[in-house]
Amino acid sequence: MADKPNATKNVLIVGVGGQGVIMVSKVLAQLCQADGHDVKQSEVHGMAKRGGGVFSHVRFGPKVWSPTIPEGEVDILVALEWAEGLRWIKHLKPDTGTFIADCQKIVPPFACRNRKRGAEPAYAPQTPEEIIDQVHAGYVMDATGMAANLGNAKASNTVLLGALSTVLEFPEDAWQDIIAGTVPPKSVEINARAFAEGRAWAQGGEKRIDVTASGLHKAHSEVHHPQVDTVVEITAEWCKGCDICVKMCPERCLRLNGQLKAELALPDLCTGCQLCSWLCPDMAIKVTNTPITEPAE
Amino acid sequence: MTATRRNLEGNEACALGAIRAGCRFFAGYPITPSSEVAEVMARELPKVGGTFIQMEDEIASMGAVIGASMGGVKAMTATSGPGFSLKQENLGYACGSEIPCVVVNVMRGGPSTGMPTRPAQGDIMQTRWGTHGDHAIIVLAPASVSEAYSETIRAVELSETLRVPVVVLLDEVIGHLTETVDLAAVPEAPEVWRKFAQGPADAFEPYAVTEDLVPPMAYPGDGYRAHCTGLTHAPGGFPTQVPAVAAAAVQRTTDKLTLHRDRIESWRVQDVDDADLLICAIGISARAARQAVRDLRAEGVKVGLFRPVTLWPFPEDALRALVAKSGTQTVLVPEMNQGQLALEVERVLAGQARVQGLFKIDGQAITPDEIAEAAKEALA
Amino acid sequence: MKDTADKTAFDVNHWLRQDQMPHFLCPGCGHGIALRALVWALHDLGIDKDKLAVVSGIGCSGRLSAYIDANTFHTTHGRPLTYATGLKLARPDLHVVVISGDGDALAIGGNHLIHACRRNLDITCLMLNNEIYGMTGGQVSPTTSEGRYTSTTPAGNTEPNFDACALATAAGAGFVGREVTMQVLALRDLIRQAVAHQGFSFVEVLSDCTEIYGRKNDLGASPEMMLAKKSAMRPFAYRNTVDVPFRANHLKTGVIARNERPEYGAAYRAMTAALRDGGAE
Numbered sequence: 001m002a003d004k005p006n007a008t009k010n011v012l013i014v015g016v017g018g019q020g021v022i023m024v025s026k027v028l029a030q031l032c033q034a035d036g037h038d039v040k041q042s043e044v045h046g047m048a049k050r051g052g053g054v055f056s057h058v059r060f061g062p063k064v065w066s067p068t069i070p071e072g073e074v075d076i077l078v079a080l081e082w083a084e085g086l087r088w089i090k091h092l093k094p095d096t097g098t099f100i101a102d103c104q105k106i107v108p109p110f111a112c113r114n115r116k117r118g119a120e121p122a123y124a125p126q127t128p129e130e131i132i133d134q135v136h137a138g139y140v141m142d143a144t145g146m147a148a149n150l151g152n153a154k155a156s157n158t159v160l161l162g163a164l165s166t167v168l169e170f171p172e173d174a175w176q177d178i179i180a181g182t183v184p185p186k187s188v189e190i191n192a193r194a195f196a197e198g199r200a201w202a203q204g205g206e207k208r209i210d211v212t213a214s215g216l217h218k219a220h221s222e223v224h225h226p227q228v229d230t231v232v233e234i235t236a237e238w239c240k241g242c243d244i245c246v247k248m249c250p251e252r253c254l255r256l257n258g259q260l261k262a263e264l265a266l267p268d269l270c271t272g273c274q275l276c277s278w279l280c281p282d283m284a285i286k287v288t289n290t291p292i293t294e295p296a297e
Numbered sequence: 298m299t300a301t302r303r304n305l306e307g308n309e310a311c312a313l314g315a316i317r318a319g320c321r322f323f324a325g326y327p328i329t330p331s332s333e334v335a336e337v338m339a340r341e342l343p344k345v346g347g348t349f350i351q352m353e354d355e356i357a358s359m360g361a362v363i364g365a366s367m368g369g370v371k372a373m374t375a376t377s378g379p380g381f382s383l384k385q386e387n388l389g390y391a392c393g394s395e396i397p398c399v400v401v402n403v404m405r406g407g408p409s410t411g412m413p414t415r416p417a418q419g420d421i422m423q424t425r426w427g428t429h430g431d432h433a434i435i436v437l438a439p440a441s442v443s444e445a446y447s448e449t450i451r452a453v454e455l456s457e458t459l460r461v462p463v464v465v466l467l468d469e470v471i472g473h474l475t476e477t478v479d480l481a482a483v484p485e486a487p488e489v490w491r492k493f494a495q496g497p498a499d500a501f502e503p504y505a506v507t508e509d510l511v512p513p514m515a516y517p518g519d520g521y522r523a524h525c526t527g528l529t530h531a532p533g534g535f536p537t538q539v540p541a542v543a544a545a546a547v548q549r550t551t552d553k554l555t556l557h558r559d560r561i562e563s564w565r566v567q568d569v570d571d572a573d574l575l576i577c578a579i580g581i582s583a584r585a586a587r588q589a590v591r592d593l594r595a596e597g598v599k600v601g602l603f604r605p606v607t608l609w610p611f612p613e614d615a616l617r618a619l620v621a622k623s624g625t626q627t628v629l630v631p632e633m634n635q636g637q638l639a640l641e642v643e644r645v646l647a648g649q650a651r652v653q654g655l656f657k658i659d660g661q662a663i664t665p666d667e668i669a670e671a672a673k674e675a676l677a
Numbered sequence: 678m679k680d681t682a683d684k685t686a687f688d689v690n691h692w693l694r695q696d697q698m699p700h701f702l703c704p705g706c707g708h709g710i711a712l713r714a715l716v717w718a719l720h721d722l723g724i725d726k727d728k729l730a731v732v733s734g735i736g737c738s739g740r741l742s743a744y745i746d747a748n749t750f751h752t753t754h755g756r757p758l759t760y761a762t763g764l765k766l767a768r769p770d771l772h773v774v775v776i777s778g779d780g781d782a783l784a785i786g787g788n789h790l791i792h793a794c795r796r797n798l799d800i801t802c803l804m805l806n807n808e809i810y811g812m813t814g815g816q817v818s819p820t821t822s823e824g825r826y827t828s829t830t831p832a833g834n835t836e837p838n839f840d841a842c843a844l845a846t847a848a849g850a851g852f853v854g855r856e857v858t859m860q861v862l863a864l865r866d867l868i869r870q871a872v873a874h875q876g877f878s879f880v881e882v883l884s885d886c887t888e889i890y891g892r893k894n895d896l897g898a899s900p901e902m903m904l905a906k907k908s909a910m911r912p913f914a915y916r917n918t919v920d921v922p923f924r925a926n927h928l929k930t931g932v933i934a935r936n937e938r939p940e941y942g943a944a945y946r947a948m949t950a951a952l953r954d955g956g957a958e
Contacts, residue, residue, distance in 0.1 A: 238698060242705030242887070247900035278861045281709025281899075282699055283689050322767050343949035348766045350945075352759065353792035360752065360759025360789075364732070365767035367750055372763065390753050517748035517764075517771055520727045524694075524743050526751035535697060535743060 008061035010069040011164075014088050015080025016106055017052045020157030023182065024078060025056035027161060031170055031178045032060035042067040052108075053084060076167060078160055080143075081106050083124040085131075092135060099135040100163050100202075102143040102156055103128060115250065115271040117289065118227030128209045139163050139202050140209045146201070147194050152187070155194040162198020172199065228289040230272030236261045238284035245276035245285060301481035307445045307471040308333035308375070310478055311401050312341060314449030315373045317480075319488045320399065321347035322372035324361035326354055326380060329413040330469045331403035334375035355383035359400070363391050366398050367525060369493070369516040371453055375401035378420055379410060382427070388462055389428030390527040395460040395504070395512070395550060397491055399452045402464055403472035404580075406660050415660030416469035418580060421637040424464045425609045431547055433554045435463040435561055436609035438579040442476035447483045448606065451563075454489040459557055460511050461550075466608060468633065470581035470662055494521050503534040504546065510553035554610055563606040564615055568594060572601030574676050575625045575650075577616065577642050579608055581662050582631045588665035593672060600672050601625075613645040620650050627675045631655035631663050692716035692726070694746045701740060705899030707884030708805050710858040712741050714882075715774070715803060718868035730771045732761040734786065736812045737886075738778035738805040755786025758793045761800050769942050773799075774872065779806040783819040783839050790879075794848035797876045798941040803868065804841055804879065807886040815889035826893050841881045846934040851876025853934040857883045859907040860930070867931065876940045883910075883928075 011028060015021040022043060029041040043056035057069050074092045079085025079101035092099060107123050114122075132138040143159035158179060165175050176192055183191045201210065241260030246252075253266035254276060262285065264270060277285040305313065312334050315323075323342055325335035339349040348365075352358040358374045365372040376384060381402045391398050406412030407419045420427075424436045437452050439445040445467060452463040492513040494501050503523040505512045512532075515521035528536035529543045537543055554561060567590055569575060576586045583604040593600045603619060605612050620628065628650050630639040639654040646652060655671040657663050693716070702709050719729065726747045733742035735754035742749040748771070752760045757775045765773040782790045782804045793800065809827060810816040817827040819839045826833055845853045852874040856864040864882065871878035885891065885902040896902050911927040 240699070240704035242899045244705060244899050244903065247898075248903075278713070279710060279859070279903075280713075281702060281706050282704075283693065283709065283713060284699070286690075322763065324763060340952070343952040346953065348945065350762070350766060352762070353788055356756060357759040357762070357789055357792070360756040361763030361766070363752075364750075364760035364763030364765075366763075367760070368730075368764045368768035368771065370767035372767070386753055387756060387759075515748070517730055517768060518727055522726060522747055522749075524749045524751065526743065527753060528751065 008059050008064050009076075009168075010074050011058045011076045011078065012055065012069055012074045012088060012091060013058065013078045013080070014053070014055040014084045015157075016084060016108075017054050019054070019080040020154070021054045021056050021080055024080070024157050024161055024164075025058050027175070027178050027182050028058045028164070029060070030182070031174060032058070034174065034178070035170060037061060038064045040064045040067040053087070055084075055088065076100065076164065078164055080104075080157055080160060086124045086126060089131065089134070094136075096136050098167050099131070099138040099140075100160060100167075101128075101131075101138075101140050102160060103140050104142070104144040104156070115273065116227075117272055118292075132209060137167070138208075141198070141201060142210060143198065146197055150190055150193050150197065152190050155187070155190050158183075158191045158194035159198035159201075162195040162200070163202035165195070165199050166202040226291040228272055228291050230270055231288045231290070232264045232267070232270060232276075233286040233288070234262050234264070235284045235286075238282045239280075240282050240284075242281060244279050244281065248279050249276055302477060302479050304475055305442050305446070305478045306333060306473060306475045307439070307442045307467055308401075308403065308473070309337045310442045310446035311375065311449045311465060311467070312337035313480070314446040314483075315371075315399060315453055316341055316345060316347070317446075317483070318371070318450040318453035319490070320371045320373045320453055321345065322362065322365035322370045323347070323349045323374065324352050324358040324365070324372070325349075325374050326352055326358045326376070328355070328377045328380045330405055330472050331375045331377045331380075331401060333472075334401055334403075338373075338375075355380035356387060359384040359387035362398050362400075363387060363396050366391075366396050367517070369514075371397070371457065373399040373401065373453070375403070377403050377405050377413070378407045378417075378423075381420060381423065385423075385427045385429075388434075389430060389432060391462040392428065392432035392434055392550065393430070393527050393529070394525050395514075396462070396525075397456040397460050397514075398462050399449070399456055400462060400464045401449070402466050404466065404468045406658075412660045414469070416581060416633060416662055417658070417660070418468050418582065418633040419637070420466065421579075421608065421632070421634065422640075424466055431551060433461055433551045434609060435459070435461055435554065435607070436466050437463065437563075437606060438466045438608040439471060439606070440580050440583045440604060441471070442474055443478045443482065444606070445471060446478055446480065450483055455561060457489050457491040458511065459553060459561075460491060460514065461554065466580070468580045494519065494523075498522070502532045504530060504532045506532060506545075506549060510549055510556050558610065561607055561610060562612040562615065564612045565602075565604045565606060566619065567602040567604075568599075569601030569603060569619055569623055571599055572623045572625050573599045573627075574672050575601050575603055575620065575623065575628045576631065576668065576672065577603045577605070577628055577638065578631050579605055579638065582633060585663050585665045586631060586668050589668035589672065592665060592669050598673065598676065603628075611641050611645060616642070616645055617649065620646060625650055627651045627653055629653045629655060629668070629672055629675055631657075631668050631671065633657050633663060687717055687720045689713055689716060692720065692746055693744055697744050700744050702737065703811075703886075703888035705885070705887040705902075706737070707807060707858040707882070707886070707899075707903070708737055708741060710861055711803065711805050711864070711882045711884055712744065714858075714861050714864040715776075715868055716745060717865045718872060719772075719774075721865070721869050722872055724772050724872070728771055730761075730764055730768075730773045731776060732757045732764065732773065733776040734778065734781035736778040736781050736810065737807070738776050738781060741776050741805075755781050755784070756789065757781070758786060758789040758800070758802060761802075762793065762796070762798055765798055765800055766942055766945070769799075772872065773801070775800055775802040777802060777804050779804065779808065779820040779839075779841070780810050780818045783841060783844075787819075791844065791848040793877055794845050794850035794879065796941045797849065797851050797938050799875055799877070801868070801872045801874075801878045801880070804881050805884045806841065806881050807884040807890060808838075809886045809890040811886045811889050815886075815893060825890070827890070828893075842879070842933045845879040845881075849936070849938065850879045850934070851936055851938060851940075852878035852932070854879070854932045855881040855883065855928065855930050857903070857906045857910055857930060858885065859903045863931070870932065874935065876936075876938060
């Protein structure tokens with residue numbers, strides 16, 4: 001540790017709802033307290049439900065005054081989700097900060113606002129290699145995959161705790177005791193193994209990327225939807241003008257014309273989702289999506 | 298007794314006749330006095346790879362029979378008065394959609410539950426007019442167990458070749474009568490089947506107007522993918538309300554029976570050529586009449602018997618010719634109801650001869666003596 | 678039954694008799710969506726049209742068989758299950774699907790439904806429940822919700838309605854499911870499972886009668902009725918759970934019940950094999 005021994009240590013744990021951000025910060029806070037530090041923990045959650053952003057500040061030292069960490073003062077950033085890690089990375093100390101992240105991607109609904117096939121989701125495009133270059137020390141690991149291999153992907157937060165333990169000066173036994181006292185009795189054993197696994201992995205080097213441990217966590221952005229040409233054909237003779245397609249179209253690109261027949265009024269908005277065709281009781285709508293062949297690489 | 302000579306009950310003979318004619322599906326519902334047909338079918342059909350099912354009600358058994366026949370399998374059901382009433386809607390469907398099937402109706406007393414174990418002949422008009430709308434139907438009325446056997450075979454064959462439901466109309470006495478039957482009396486013959494659709498599927502019309510007025514029937518799975526409906530339909534099989542097309546569709550189903558009358562009609566006569574009085578009767582009443590004719594002839598009274606085996610369509614030309622030839626002035630109609638066959642005989646003769654009824658509704662068969670007495674009275 | 682067909686190649690027109698289209702249903706009738714889901718499921722199962730028999734009864738639902746390019750039988754009111762029973766027993770090689778309505782299957786044909794469930798012959802029965810006798814002008818049906826106005830309940834319906842799936846389950850159907858038309862893909866998958874099930878399968882499709890029932894009860898146009906029906910169901914994420922996690926009046930959709938009792942046709946043929954081979958008298 002390069003810092004002065006009596007300085008406050010700042011750890012920021014981030015992720016999305018349901019991942020166990022609070023558990024990580026609770027374990028850390030209890031450990032620090034048991035070790036005689038003054039600890040402040042401050043978290044934002046609750047509104048997140050499942051899938052929304054969650055973060056938790058843990059500060060410890062001889063005396064901690066403020067509950068939150070100023071920007072650029074984070075010693076260790078623990079990210080349970082990749083993009084959440086990137087969101088907070090500017091809070092790290094530029095010269096000495098350590099970045100620990102799960103490479104798992106959870107693509108939020110808003111990243112898919114453009115529903116056209118082949119459209120790029122607005123998810124963080126940065127690769128682990130790009131990020132690790134920007135930080136003093138960095139660990140990008142497939143914590144979820146490692147946990148899944150142990151039997152429960154939900155233990156990914158404990159895998160990250162294991163990695164975190166390598167950059168803090170607490171004995172391994174102390175970590176394990178606190179974890180065992182925090183998690184439900186039936187998952188004590190798997191969490192112990194998850195912690196050991198994460199710790200062993202992080203001891204392999206100060207800058208380490210290992211995202212190949214498991215193929216489980218293909219982010220949505222990595223599932224390739226080819227771009228398509230969409231053709232909407234409406235058989236006017238069959239259309240009875242029931243209005244279902246018009247009202248149900250997510251893009252509101254259909255309308256009824258003067259003869260009360262459905263027509264595609266705003267073709268540019270059409271994403272080719274086919275909902276109109278599926279819901280048409282009169283079989284009057286046919287949506288054809290032809291993949292646009294990309295030039296061979 | 299050789300293997301072909303067997304003691305059979307009328308109901309059992311119906312079942313065995315149907316199987317001999319190739320019937321491989323039977324759906325039924327218990328009802329006195331026809332239940333034995335189902336019981337024999339349940340035992341015998343599996344032996345020949347056929348299927349028996351006891352359905353949840355009379356309506357269902359008629360539906361299942363029509364469904365099996367639509368699938369290209371010869372099918373039959375059996376019932377009695379109240380059950381026959383319940384089957385009428387589906388029977389009408391089979392008439393309208395021209396689905397071959399055979400219904401055995403063993404008549405018992407009525408109306409309503411009536412006298413279930415007692416004989417009657419109250420369904421003569423119901424078999425003809427029971428279902429709504431104008432429709433073609435064939436009704437065969439055996440008067441012996443041998444005839445129950447041979448006429449059920451003929452019922453299956455007529456039903457197949459003409460695509461029309463055929464009713465085998467027994468009365469309780471014939472149904473529960475045991476007689477020696479020589480099964481070999483019906484000569485071996487190739488199995489008779491309906492015409493199945495052949496040729497290109499595109500050109501196939503399930504209700505095409507053919508020369509014999511009997512359209513070929515699609516066998517599901519052969520690629521014709523036809524539609525069958527109880528709605529009045531055009532030759533293509535789909536519903537129509539075009540007046541001329543609708544009229545032609547119904548007209549053809551009745552015309553086809555007229556066209557094939559010679560094959561359908563069957564009757565037996567006894568001592569008719571010089572008869573001063575003709576008796577017209579069916580079923581057990583006809584058997585009593587046969588004895589009455591013998592007894593009267595022995596006394597020198599000139600009476601004869603005309604027994605329609607095909608009850609519907611009624612062999613009207615035969616009866617008229619007979620009456621004209623013999624110069625008979627009186628036709629006596631003994632029947633176990635309040636006068637149903639007599640109505641038809643009156644219609645047929647239309648004044649050509651006087652029609653006298655002998656009606657009995659007490660649950661007892663008419664005796665030869667009663668008929669003989671009535672004949673003498675009529676001649677007096 | 679193997680689920681091997683190329684699912685991307687579904688074309689509804691391949692399954693429709695083009696010369697009969699457009700169909701006769703009223704604008705916005707949910708039955709049309711159910712028809713699409715049905716043939717889509719059959720396509721996904723790789724079923725040959727020549728080996729498919731569709732049997733329907735009387736009413737709006739009864740007319741649908743005429744539009745399917747298969748061996749189709751439009752039978753009598755309430756009786757399609759009886760015709761289908763005979764057809765399937767006589768021809769086990771055919772896939773037999775019955776299209777029925779709420780009046781058809783639960784009122785006039787209620788007896789046949791419960792016995793078909795009990796018998797467990799390999800037939801799939803699709804009951805299109807629009808809560809009304811539409812064809813005859815909007816009379817109350819066994820599934821009309823309490824309080825609704827129909828032409829025979831001018832002051833509102835006072836009869837409790839049937840839970841058709843509970844009925845089918847109690848009667849022993851091998852597979853029981855329910856779905857709304859709005860969830861057309863889920864409906865398709867449900868029907869696919871039902872048809873693939875070896876035994877009697879019953880699928881209740883909650884359809885909408887806009888023109889008669891909707892108007893009479895001021896339920897809005899088709900889109901509104903569809904969305905309302907969808908909202909009355911248990912939320913999608915919880916549709917396959919057994920307990921009721923939300924409002925108690927939420928109807929459960931998806932697979933309601935299934936059992937693996939012996940299929941009747943196969944059982945009959947096995948049981949009668951002794952008669953066939955031994956010829957015992």
